[in-house]
Amino acid sequence: xxxxxxxxxxxxxxxxxxxxxxxxxxxxxxxxxxxxxxxxxxxxxxxxxxxxxxxxxxxxxxxxxxxxxxxxxxxxxxxxxxxxxxxxxxxxxxxxxxxxxxxxxxxxxxxxxxxxxxxxxxxxxxxxxxxxxxxxxxxxxxxxxxxxxxxxxxxxxxxxxxxxxxxxxxxxxxxxxxxxxxxxxxxxxxxxxxxxxxxxxxxxxxxxxxxxxxxxxxxxxxxxxxxxxxxxxxxxxxxxxxxxxxxxxxxxxxxxxxxxxxxxxxxxxxxxxxx
Numbered sequence: 721x722x723x724x725x726x727x728x729x730x731x732x733x734x735x736x737x738x739x740x741x742x743x744x745x746x747x748x749x750x751x752x753x754x755x756x757x758x759x760x761x762x763x764x765x766x767x768x769x770x771x772x773x774x775x776x777x778x779x780x781x782x783x784x785x786x787x788x789x790x791x792x793x794x795x796x797x798x799x800x801x802x803x804x805x806x807x808x809x810x811x812x813x814x815x816x817x818x819x820x821x822x823x824x825x826x827x828x829x830x831x832x833x834x835x836x837x838x839x840x841x842x843x844x845x846x847x848x849x850x851x852x853x854x855x856x857x858x859x860x861x862x863x864x865x866x867x868x869x870x871x872x873x874x875x876x877x878x879x880x881x882x883x884x885x886x887x888x889x890x891x892x893x894x895x896x897x898x899x900x901x902x903x904x905x906x907x908x909x910x911x912x913x914x915x916x917x918x919x920x921x922x923x924x925x926x927x928x929x930x931x932x933x934x935x936x937x938x939x940x941x942x943x944x945x946x947x948x949x950x951x952x953x954x955x956x957x958x959x960x961x962x963x964x965x966x967x968x969x970x971x972x973x974x975x976x977x978x979x980x981x982x983x984x985x986x987x988x989x990x991x992x993x994x995x
Contacts, residue, residue, distance in 0.1 A: 739790075741816040743767040745798060745807070745854065746824030748775035750923035751873060754946040755821050756783060765790040767817065769807055770824070771797045798824055798850035799842050808857035819869040820858050822851045822895075827888045840887055847891035852898060859906060866910040871953065872899045876917045876961065892917075896959075903958050916949040919963035 742759045746752035748770035756766055760783045768776050773795045780791045794810060796803035811817060825847050828839045855870055862868030877885050878892030899915035906913055922939040945962055952960030964970060983990075 738816065739763065739765050740818040741765040741767065741814065742819040742821060743769060743807075743811060743817050744821040744823060745769045745850070748772040748779065750942055751918070751921065751946060752821070752823040753779055754942050755823060758946055758950055759819070760787045760789045760791075763789065764819070765792075765816065767792045767794055767810065767814070769794045769796050769798075771795065799845040804850055804853060808853060811854060811858040812861060815861070815865075817858065818867065819871065820854060822854055822870065822872045824850065825873060825891075827885070831884065832886045835887065843887055844891060847888070848894050851895055855898070855902065859902070859911065862911045863906060863909040868910075869912040869914070869953070870899075870902065871914045871916060871949070874899065874915045874917045876919045876963065878917070900958070914949075914953050914957060915959050916952070917959065917961045918945050921945045
């Protein structure tokens, strides 16, 4: 796995006698379930969060039979205020949780002009509000302890308005920006924040969004995506883009953005805007 951008700090050592615990949202299937498998294989206890109790129960039973880790189930709809508050409280109060995987997300099919307002509101609640609130719930504790990891699942769509997935892409652009901002704020305090930007990945998201199977692009497998994301995490990446072969392209993108920063402080409009 290529290194896209390195984090300059090192994670502090946790007490070797304490088993790390990872809370994963959207854990009942797809990317979230695969993260659960991988972290269980790494010896992490788990807190699995999703709406589908039956799928959570089945996954937990399988992982308990395959590993020695402890697994808690927290059934929650993260678009529901009370359920979201329950998960926030867990993140604030359970000192054993050392990793948050903000994976739960959704999309809405169709053009912006055809999407229902209530579907747009629910999408933003899940992809933006829940991600922000859960990160905010755990970050103070991580910062105080000098350690911890937040993994936010964004998307390459957040970089490509040409895909005509305007609201979904905007939510994922938010997740990327939030992750980068938190990297600036929290890295000096010993907290790692990784943004993962999948491309097209074979998950249930497409079916739930009502996408036409005949029009779907070739896709990366969920297992390949999660393994690449974890390889990026292990390598110290702050931004991991599994389908991007040329790391230099992201470096160029970042360099172009940084080159604009001095100009943002100008106190008069640019010459092209002056009569």
